[in-house]
Amino acid sequence: xxxxxxxxxxxxxxxxxxxxxxxxxxxxxxxxxxxxxxxxxxxxxxxxxxxxxxxxxxxxxxxxxxxxxxxxxxxxxxxxxxxxxxxxxxxxxxxxxxxxxxxxxxxxxxxxxxxxxxxxxxxxxxxxxxxxxxxxxxxxxxxxxxxxxxxxxxxxxxxxxxxxxxxxxxxxxxxxxxxxxxxxxxxxxxxxxxxxxxxxxxxxxxxxxxxxxxxxxxxxxxxxxxxxxxxxxxxxxxxxxxxxxxxxxxxxxxxxxxxxxxxxxxxxxxxxxxxxxxxxxxxxxxxxxxxxxxxxxxxxxxxxxxxxxxxxxxxxxxxxxxxxxxxxxxxxxxxxxxxxxxxxxxxxxxxxxxxxxxxxxxxxxxxxxxxxxxxxx
Amino acid sequence: xxxxxxxxxxxxxxxxxxxxxxxxxxxxxxxxxxxxxxxxxxxxxxxxxxxxxxxxxxxxxxxxxxxxxxxxxxxxxxxxxxxxxxxxxxxxxxxxxxxxxxxxxxxxxxxxxxxxxxxxxxxxxxxxxxxxxxxxxxxxxxxxxxxxxxxxxxxxxxxxxxxxxxxxxxxxxxxxxxxxxxxxxxxxxxxxxxxxxxxxxxxxxxxxxxxxxxxxxxxxxxxxxxxxxxxxxxxxxxxxxxxxxxxxxxxxxxxxxxxxxxxxxxxxxxxxxxxxxxxxxxxxxxxxxxxxxxxxxxxxxxxxxxxxxxxxxxxxxxxxxxxxxxxxxxxxxxxxxxxxxxxxxxxxxxxxxxxxxxxxxxxxxxxxxxxxxxxxxxxxxxxxxxxxxxxxxxxxxx
Numbered sequence: 001x002x003x004x005x006x007x008x009x010x011x012x013x014x015x016x017x018x019x020x021x022x023x024x025x026x027x028x029x030x031x032x033x034x035x036x037x038x039x040x041x042x043x044x045x046x047x048x049x050x051x052x053x054x055x056x057x058x059x060x061x062x063x064x065x066x067x068x069x070x071x072x073x074x075x076x077x078x079x080x081x082x083x084x085x086x087x088x089x090x091x092x093x094x095x096x097x098x099x100x101x102x103x104x105x106x107x108x109x110x111x112x113x114x115x116x117x118x119x120x121x122x123x124x125x126x127x128x129x130x131x132x133x134x135x136x137x138x139x140x141x142x143x144x145x146x147x148x149x150x151x152x153x154x155x156x157x158x159x160x161x162x163x164x165x166x167x168x169x170x171x172x173x174x175x176x177x178x179x180x181x182x183x184x185x186x187x188x189x190x191x192x193x194x195x196x197x198x199x200x201x202x203x204x205x206x207x208x209x210x211x212x213x214x215x216x217x218x219x220x221x222x223x224x225x226x227x228x229x230x231x232x233x234x235x236x237x238x239x240x241x242x243x244x245x246x247x248x249x250x251x252x253x254x255x256x257x258x259x260x261x262x263x264x265x266x267x268x269x270x271x272x273x274x275x276x277x278x279x280x281x282x283x284x285x286x287x288x289x290x291x292x293x294x295x296x297x298x299x300x301x302x303x304x305x306x307x308x309x310x311x312x313x314x315x316x317x318x319x320x321x322x323x324x325x326x327x328x329x330x331x332x333x334x335x336x337x338x339x340x341x342x343x344x345x346x347x348x349x350x351x352x353x354x355x356x357x358x359x360x361x362x363x364x365x366x367x368x369x370x371x372x373x374x375x376x377x
Numbered sequence: 378x379x380x381x382x383x384x385x386x387x388x389x390x391x392x393x394x395x396x397x398x399x400x401x402x403x404x405x406x407x408x409x410x411x412x413x414x415x416x417x418x419x420x421x422x423x424x425x426x427x428x429x430x431x432x433x434x435x436x437x438x439x440x441x442x443x444x445x446x447x448x449x450x451x452x453x454x455x456x457x458x459x460x461x462x463x464x465x466x467x468x469x470x471x472x473x474x475x476x477x478x479x480x481x482x483x484x485x486x487x488x489x490x491x492x493x494x495x496x497x498x499x500x501x502x503x504x505x506x507x508x509x510x511x512x513x514x515x516x517x518x519x520x521x522x523x524x525x526x527x528x529x530x531x532x533x534x535x536x537x538x539x540x541x542x543x544x545x546x547x548x549x550x551x552x553x554x555x556x557x558x559x560x561x562x563x564x565x566x567x568x569x570x571x572x573x574x575x576x577x578x579x580x581x582x583x584x585x586x587x588x589x590x591x592x593x594x595x596x597x598x599x600x601x602x603x604x605x606x607x608x609x610x611x612x613x614x615x616x617x618x619x620x621x622x623x624x625x626x627x628x629x630x631x632x633x634x635x636x637x638x639x640x641x642x643x644x645x646x647x648x649x650x651x652x653x654x655x656x657x658x659x660x661x662x663x664x665x666x667x668x669x670x671x672x673x674x675x676x677x678x679x680x681x682x683x684x685x686x687x688x689x690x691x692x693x694x695x696x697x698x699x700x701x702x703x704x705x706x707x708x709x710x711x712x713x714x715x716x717x718x719x720x721x722x723x724x725x726x727x728x729x730x731x732x733x734x735x736x737x738x739x740x741x742x743x744x745x746x747x748x749x750x751x752x753x754x755x756x757x758x759x760x761x762x763x764x765x766x767x768x769x770x771x772x773x774x775x
Binding site for chain 2: 001002003004005006009069259262263271273274276279280282283284286287290291292293294295297298300301302313316319320368369371372375376
């Protein structure tokens with residue numbers, strides 16, 4: 001048993017922390033979001049050069065890691081700095097699916113993702129699917145070697161910035177069947193694609209996508225026909241770990257800001273951190289952040305376990321992260337008072353991100369119910 | 378990062394499991410499983426079984442007859458012992474007094490008292506709290522005045538756990554009334570058979586007299602029973618508390634309680650289906666389990682740091698709070714699982730051997746008393762509010 005990072009991961013963490021500390025301060029981040037751009041291309045290229053994207057892929061796919069603890073280390077730092085650059089939907093979701101299911105020629109895309117030269121996105125969720133990964137109504141009809149795609153996709157992370165999309169569509173079965181779901185590589189500029197970008201509450205962005213008689217050939221198919229669900233679930237498990245670690249980083253940042261504020265802010269002639277009513281609440285915040293760290297470790301350590309054990313940890317971790325994030329966010333704002341609610345101050349940005357993470361891949365209630373079902377199975 | 382145990386640790390776990398399955402008497406594990414009360418001889422007989430194996434004192438060095446296990450081994454033993462429903466090891470002599478004697482006692486004291494703790498010849502209890510000194514322990518008033526070769530002790534201790542079984546008590550006493558309150562305290566060993574010592578049981582909210590008041594009326598104690606130096610007792614007391622806080626998370630207890638709860642909930646019908654299919658009950662159980670999964674890892678993080686020689690510091694306060702909250706929640710759920718059968722108070726069943734039948738399901742009679750008893754967890758060993766203050770000062774530095 002060893003809870004220390006390997007030397008390589010420790011170096012990666014230190015390097016990333018230093019880089020983001022210098023280049024991704026709160027003011028730079030605010031300017032970026034105010035500019036309306038989805039991300040800063042210069043920063044993103046530098047991060048690729050540092051090996052941030054490579055760390056998310058295995059060596060056989062041309063990366064440097066790809067294990068649970070690699071994802072956890074990278075995303076905790078991204079969360080601590082509030083990074084909005086397109087890594088989650090691009091490298092973790094779409095990238096994992098291509099690494100898992102792709103042919104050698106399809107996998108060539110991974111090299112350009114790792115180099116930071118090309119962006120992918122995963123177009124899966126639909127307007128009515130909420131958190132159900134098996135809900136796919138978009139259709140794929142094959143006719144004489146041509147496949148025609150129709151449907152609507154929602155909340156596609158960095159969908160408007162990607163050059164290529166991994167699109168899920170149904171080839172067989174009913175709307176909620178796990179079988180019958182297939183994946184296709186669709187260029188963003190294919191005829192019949194309508195991609196509408198929109199900002200999210202937390203400074204990230206996503207797209208609504210309409211596919212109208214989009215035609216691809218058999219070479220676009222990713223994996224076997226109708227059998228993509230298992231790979232989708234596994235990729236979402238990786239993404240759930242990523243956002244859980246990201247939330248942990250944001251919690252650590254919010255905690256640090258709040259401790260500083262409790263020491264600096266004076267009311268009634270003394271630092272407010274001297275009031276026991278606040279001290280004990282802050283102690284509870286600290287405990288929940290440590291619980292969140294343990295939950296991230298649990299999922300990272302079981303990411304390659306058999307499906308049932310892995311998914312049990314996915315739901316346990318995401319449930320706990322959602323509860324801890326809400327507590328830490330709400331308490332941090334309360335202890336700051338009005339200043340904690342201002343857009344100008346960094347805290348509100350961390351709070352928005354950690355709360356919005358609850359809305360990615362299943363919230364507290366969704367995963368509590370799912371954990372119960374997985375226990376009963 | 379590596380969440381797995383070493384092959385040596387896995388082998389150790391297998392050894393512990395085999396030992397428990399062979400040597401833990403069935404009538405004891407049944408009592409523990411059903412939350413029944415243990416007699417003095419129940420506890421003594423389990424201590425004797427462990428002592429014969431050399432496992433009674435996991436944290437003692439081998440030279441004193443201990444097992445000298447590291448923190449991970451101790452945790453593995455706790456986990457397995459809890460899952461097997463073994464009685465807990467009574468900690469007062471073994472893990473509270475003994476470390477203090479080893480660190481601060483005289484050679485004569487070590488040679489005399491340590492073997493008697495292992496053999497069971499002496500049963501120790503802890504004389505710390507007083508009616509006016511709870512969380513503010515240093516406010517204690519029990520006085521010891523030097524008179525020739527003796528101290529004369531007057532005062533009162535309270536919340537003395539299992540003091541009714543004890544023949545010795547280690548006490549914090551005030552030896553200098555004029556000094557600052559932490560600086561006038563000494564650590565004194567008192568034979569409870571000395572004239573002037575009176576023990577009065579306190580019946581608690583669960584109907585059981587687990588704790589006592591101990592009165593001292595002109596009790597003459599040989600000066601050689603002083604541990605370390607006079608007026609340095611507070612230092613020794615703080616040292617003892619750090620030992621008291623090992624295994625503070627109680628992961629083993631919670632794992633066992635969760636397993637019992639799941640079994641009971643699956644076998645209790647409510648609204649025509651098993652209770653674990655009631656969405657509200659299932660949600661509370663699942664939430665406790667999820668918190669426990671994370672807390673077990675938090676505990677391992679602290680334990681593995683301790684095993685590498687890093688002392689468990691204020692993190693133990695974190696574990697104390699989270700660990701006790703989870704144990705209390707599990708006891709609350711087990712009480713609710715019993716439904717109306719939680720109401721009858723059946724001391725004969727709780728005290729009795731295997732022959733007294735339960736009214737209602739076998740787990741029901743102990744459910745409410747156990748829930749009430751568990752309220753102590755967030756009060757003793759430094760209340761959870763005291764722990765929050767420790768976190769505030771030591772970690773947050775506010």
